[in-house]
Structures are given as C-alpha cells and as structure tokens.
Amino acid sequence: MRVRVVVDLDDQSGMAEPFVFSNWPPAIDEEQRNKLTLLATTYALSHGLLYLPPADVPPPAPTSAIHAPLALFPAPFPRKLFENVQRLQHIYNVLYARIALDTAFLDTVMGAEGVAKVDDFTRQLWQSWKRLRDEGTPEPVHLGIFRSDYLLHAPHGSDEPVSLKQVEFNTISSSFGALSERVSGLHNYLLASTNYYGCSRHLTSDNLPPNKTTSTIVEGLATAHRAYGVKGAYILFVCQANERNVFDQRLVEYELLEKHGIHVIRQTFDGLFTSAIVSADRKLTVSSPLHAPPLEIAVIYFRAGYTPVDYPTPAHYAMREALSRSRAVSCPTLALQLAGGKKVQEVLTRPGVLEKFLLPVENKGRFGPEVFSEADVAAIRASWVEMWGLDDHDGVEKARTRSSTLVLKPQREGGGNNVYRSAIPEFLDKLSREERAAWIAMALIEPPESVGGYLVRAGGADTGAKKADVVSELGVFGWALFSGREAGVEERTGGWLVRTKGRESDEGGVAVGFSVLDSVLLVD
C-alpha cells in the first residue's frame, strides 16, 4: 500500500505574500487528478451541468447527456478586482439602459450613417427599429439580461498593477449563467469532499464566492413578467434549432416555474412563422396544438437572434420586427441589442461620452433620477483598454503603427472574425475606406502568463483532465428593466461566469484550443 504524506505545497512562510499567478495550479499527482476527474464528471452529470450529445438527427426526446467541459480547479482572481467589477455592474446596468433609451445616439453610431452603412446585420436590426418608430409604435418595455466580460490585465515587464479589463458587454442571449452556477457548486463539492488533497492554502470555502446566476436571470424575467401584468401569460424562449446547450436554458425554465409559477414556451424563429400572431392591439400570442386558446406572451427571451446565422431569410428579420412591434417585453429590444455593438463600446471611450450618460451636470436630468459621480465615471473608464475606430482620422495609421499590441474587431457577431497583431498590416491594406466604420481597434489585454489549469473536455471526447496554460475570462451578470427615461431603471447584479481556455502560445506551447466552464477563486 502506498502512503503519501499530505503537505501544503505553498510556501508556509509567505502567508501574507501576494498570490503568484504563475504558481497556479498547485501540483497534484496523477492519482489525485484522476480521482478529482471522476468526482467532477459524476457531480456534473448528476447536477445538470450538461450538454446534449452531438447527433445528426437528435431523438424527439433526449435519451442521454454528456457533461459540459469543465475545469478541475477554480481560476484565481484578485479579491478586490472581483468585488470591484461586481460594483461596476450596477453602473453598467444603468448605463446600457440609458444608451438604449438614447435614440439619437444609437442612430448616429449604429444607424444609416454609422455601422448600419457597412454591416448588413446591424442595418437589418436598425432598420426594423427605425420602421417601428416611424410607425409610431410606443416606446417598449426593455429587459436586458447582461453579461460584462473581463480579462485580467498584467502587462509583461510593467509596474502597472494587475487589473480587470472589459472585453465586451453582452446585451443579448448571455449564456452559461445556470451552468456557471453548477460549476461553482462543483468546485465547492470538490473542496468539501477532497480538500483538494491539501495542495493549496488558497483553496478554502471563503475564497469560493457564492454564485446565484440562475436566480438573477429568473428574477429579471419574472420582474418583466410582472411589469407586463397578465398573470397567466407565458414567457417565450426564442431558441436555435437543435440547441445542444439546452440544459443551461431549461434550468432557468424550471426555476421560473418553481419559484414564480411562470410558464415557458420554446420556439425557433421557424416555428414562430406558423405559431405567432401579433394582434391589432399589439398582443403577442403563440398557438400550439397542445394549447387552446393560443398563449399570451408577456416576455420574449431571445436565446437566438444574436447572429446573422439565425436570420437565413428576410422573413426571419421580419419575424423579429413583428415580435418587436408587440407589447410583450423583449429581452432584449432591438435598441438594447444595438446598444451592445462593439462600435458603441468604442464610442463610449471618447472624451465626454460616458459623462453625458452618467453625470447630472452633463445630461441635465435627461435620464431620470439616478445620479452618478465623477468617481463612478473614472471607475468605469478604468475598466477599459484603449480603443479607437478605424474611421477616426488617424485610426488606420495608429493601428498600423501599434499593431503588435492590438486586436481589430468588426461589428460582425459570431466569433472568429477578429484580426490580431501581425495579421493587422496586411488586413488594413485590403480594407476599404467605407468598411472602416464597422471596425474598432482595441489594445490587447495581457492576461497573467504561465497560469495553468486542468481542463476536462465535454463528455464523449477523449477523457481525463489535461494540464494546460490557460486564460480565464470573467463574466458578471446583471439585468435592467426600463421604459422611457423618467421612470428610471429597475436593475440588479448577481452571479458570474468563468470560461477558461487553453492559451494559444506562440512559443511552441501546446495549443489546447478548447474552453471549459470554470469558477472564481479569490486571491489576495
């Protein structure tokens, strides 16, 4: 029988010393890694931390599930920075509500003379919104379920202290909220059941912050449902066909029903063609052979519609427009979806723009009662990296000069379209003057180097936990419900998501290239 003496591998003398990222994760042996993996995947399977398995033709009712990709250890984030972005989320919730309410601003940035001019997807959404306004459709009730995404920024060879910098602000279809909560449960369970074999003094339950994302999302939806004011009305989940991340959505449905008695009907855009009717008085109903009479819809929760792929025909855009014409609360409205554009993110960084949305001196009470301070503005600004538009007068030139520390991002949604560093000059050579309006340049965020993790792929792929250099992205959830400027914004912050992915290394390291769901370890 082998016996191992369990020792604390951290430096015992250094309890007060700052956390060293490159020492993460702590060392464990193969036996421990295998045991943690067994406990982790078993827990994941039994707690809804699941995907549907890949299938050419999914069965009419699912018969099996695989565990979602997951990290064995939580990802370290400095406590103060984590707490700070929780606080910032309140400001962000209100800020993006005000952006969505500022028609003139959005028209300028995302409209016919802005991004819509060059980006077809943006143009479609903006035109729908414009038509509804021109028709005289009343200001809708907006629900935003937001996720603000951050990376740790620790510039190499700089004295700058580590910070959290915003990657993007999502105003539509923010996913992995419910699954993220399950990963927190998983890491708490692994800690409680194994103490992680005493491999790190940092792994204590005090350092695993609570994560109540599901109830935050559900609270947002339920509050919107209440605002609509019809007790038995349904919430419509607009979903993609053959969604494999369906449990993330079902867990929200279960809690809506259990805690609020609110029913959900799921439909694809295609399904809505035959089931949805918006009446003359703008009531949205969805019919189903299982329900008579048709169901009145209080809230439309879009878990699809964030990418052009979801609108393969003009009829799909027309359906989105028809839904937006109804008095059901859209989560998000067209305005709120446009507010989440990358170009908006860049314009906000320009001098005076943020101030106009937040400071009472600047906006003269245009945005309701809530008042923010100069310190709030500074805190939001501090969460950003430098950004500019390629349509700035020296935008392209600056991007060329500083390309080695930049990423270029188009408005286009769906990922894989960014242009990094050395690829930038050649890309700029080909970019037409007109297309520049859709692109922003962002200073690259530099996550701490040599941070590792143990990553377990989604079930069914190769098994076991792979050690890899990783980058962990933190998303903070919040919601906002609002309608018109006077009423103010009802909003709440709660829950978070960590996605960790293998770091693609230029220095010959292994490119793991897949991302897993993770949780937060608070470090000092």
Place this chain on the structure above:
Amino acid sequence: MRVRVVVDLDDQSGMAEPFVFSNWPPAIDEEQRNKLTLLATTYALSHGLLYLPPADVPPPAPTSAIHAPLALFPAPFPRKLFENVQRLQHIYNVLYARIALDTAFLDTVMGAEGVAKVDDFTRQLWQSWKRLRDEGTPEPVHLGIFRSDYLLHAPHGSDEPVSLKQVEFNTISSSFGALSERVSGLHNYLLASTNYYGCSRHLTSDNLPPNKTTSTIVEGLATAHRAYGVKGAYILFVCQANERNVFDQRLVEYELLEKHGIHVIRQTFDGLFTSAIVSADRKLTVSSPLHAPPLEIAVIYFRAGYTPVDYPTPAHYAMREALSRSRAVSCPTLALQLAGGKKVQEVLTRPGVLEKFLLPVENKGRFGPEVFSEADVAAIRASWVEMWGLDDHDGVEKARTRSSTLVLKPQREGGGNNVYRSAIPEFLDKLSREERAAWIAMALIEPPESVGGYLVRAGGADTGAKKADVVSELGVFGWALFSGREAGVEERTGGWLVRTKGRESDEGGVAVGFSVLDSVLLVD
C-alpha cells in the same frame, strides 16, 4: 393551425364516486404524449434521474449518462391504504430490529437446522454470525435501512375491498430511494408545467404526496455515524463493480456531505482485500493512496453483498465476516440481513409469533420499553397474504392443491427463482424433502386488472412512451438503529418508491416486460 378544446375526460357527474382503476391512465393524444416524454426525459437528465450507459469497459470517469426508465403518469394508490402502510412502517422498523436481536429465533429459522441447512448463501452468512458470537464479539450496533414492498390486492370477482399486501421486507441494500424522490419531482413538474393537459381530475398536487427518501436514508446513516462517535470518521459504501445505478448512491453521498459534513469512501469487496484492516481493538480502517493515514470507518453501508454473486470466493465471505467483527456500525449487520429472509416472513405469520415480538404480555419486556397493541398486531397481519413453509407437515400437499393461486419462493436472492401457478406441481415432483425448508408458498397477490401506464425505457433504448397494462409495486422506506434489547430502537419512516412494470398477460396482451420508476397518485 390545429386547435384542441381541452375538456375533462373524467365523468363530471361522478366527483364523489370511487376511483376506477381500469380507467387509468387517462387518454392523451400522441402530440401530448410526445411532449410529456420530451419534458420528462429532459427533466430526468437534468435532475440526476440517471443510469450510467451500458459499456463493456466503462471510462475511468463517466462522460455521459442516460435517463433512468420512468413512467409519464404517477400510479394510483388509495389514499387510506397509502397512509396506513406509512403508519405500519413504524411497527415494521421495530419488529425487524427485535427479530435481529432475537438470536435464538434467528438460529432456529435461518440457522443450521433451518434454512442454512439447505441454502448455501444463508449458511455462509449465518456461520459467520455464529463464529463472531462464539468468539465473544460484543453485540454490534445495527443500522437497518428498510424498504417494505407492497402490491395492491383486488381479488377478481370478490367483494373483498382493495388492500395493500406485503411482497417482501428488505433489510439490505434497498435501492432507488434517491431516484424515487426525483421521480416524484418529475411528476410534480409535469403537472405544474402541463397540468397533464387537463386529462384527469385526479391529477392535482394535493394527490401527489411528498417524497423525502434521500433525507431519510441520509438521516439513518448520519445517526449511526453519530452513534459511533468519531467526528471525522468516514462511511464506507460497499459497492458492486461497474454499478450502473451509481447516481442513486451518489445522491446519498452528496447529501451526507452537504447536510452533515460526513465523508464517504466507496469500495468493492475486491478493493477491500487490499485496503481494509480491522485492528485488535476492532477499529475498521480503509487505506487509500489518496489518504494518509488510513481512514477510520464509522458505518459500513452495504449496497452490495445481498446476493451470492457478490461473494465469488470464500475470501469474499471472510471479508464480510471481518467487516462484521469491527465496531463500525453495519448497515445491515449479518443478523439484520438474515432477519430479512423470506422464511422469516413466513414464520412470522404463524400463530403467536408476531405477538411474541410485539405484545408486552407475550414478551414480558424482553424487547425494551416500547409497547404495541393487539390492534397493531392485527394491522400488521392484515398486510400479509397467506404463507406457509413447504416443510410444514401438509405444506407440499396444500401447495399442490392450491397451486393456481400460489407462488413458491426460495430463500435464494437475486430474482427469477420464483415458481408460479401451473409450474408448481411439476416443480414439487422434483423437489427433495430436504430442500423444502428453503421454500415458502405465498398466496398470489392480485393487483387491479386493466390498469395502464405510459412507460419510457432507460435512455438509449428505443425512444418514446409505450402504453401498457401495468402492475405497480409500492416500497415504503424506514430506518432503525439499535444495539441490545434494553436501549430500545431509534427509528424513522420516510419516503417511498414505486416501480411499475408491464403486466405479462396470459390473454395475449403485449408483454412489455420492463420496469420503470414511478410515483404515487393518491385516489379515493
């Protein structure tokens, strides 16, 4: 668009009329059935109502799971009968504790001159128990986690009111407790989310009784852990290799850890050969490369060891004996496992036997303070069908005469060994006089005819819900902790299980032949 008017299919004029079993289940159409199946399997997958998939070589950590077999509708049981067997369980908990404490009784029935004489498995267990007593091993602390199984009895063409009759009383490895609780959750969810399309006035939440089996099992184990008295000690789960019903066990582990901070180590008998040590002072420790020093065991929870298949060599019986020598609380002890023998069930029905265990006049306080009444004795008796031993003086003759309404059951565990009705005479011709001691004759329980259900096989087999004639078996859970006669019995009743299986029909009906997990619908 199709529209269906939802109507109550039950007879509206008959609200006060008694429930008619042959009207069950209510009619639903194919669309409704498919939708219920989709909702059911999705819920099952996301709530741990799972099996591991079949695999020749299971992966070291599970990557996927299939939903357990399940019924779409709960199974009807008359409210009064359901409540009655809940009450009876208290008496049963104490009764089986007293049987386990009555060495002379168990020696007579299950010992060298009883079942052990002809049944090898019983002999092995009884001999181990006898050796421990002969060595002077102190009376152990016994933990029983019990499940008393019943069928509805509604004799065809008789005026006898429907009743619940006991099939057997399980004193070891009672499974499906945690999964059963999940099926209750499932049927509550289907009702809340669809109202079962208004197909039956019986389907109301008041008629779905709560089911807290997991916490009952966990409470029993935690109470035994406390009785052992060492705070950090582990509970040992003795499991079968490649157990596919592992989630049923893991859900108990999770609650032990979450609610009581109690840790579990899982081992097979084979694993224990190299990991288990019982010290001179009878302390059981289990070593593991993941733990140093070895873990002290407070409670041994057998989820294996109930069938001879689990003891392929004499060393396996020796391991069971060694574990039983320790002062860890066995769930169950050898005595308690023997008390669950079918022959004990039969002997209890003989005149005066039950009385000796329960009535103070008869047992003169031999069994501690708790006193039962004649009414209690009568209630227990009323839960039994007629039984006798084939070794009774006219046992074989009576079995031959009444074979058409009988089942013969051997002591042998593992199922599939019973002899029914027309097969009985030929079987009796071959049975040796000596072997008779192992067999009991039981009057066949006659469940209501033409009761149906919608059964969904375990995921991965063919999909969809099949309508079938069914028989539903109700199991009631309870636990008892005791040591010696004076101290009395600490016990609790809580939770239940329904297993529903396709009825094999002699009249040419479809033999579905698989069983599913189900829940209770209370009817009047």
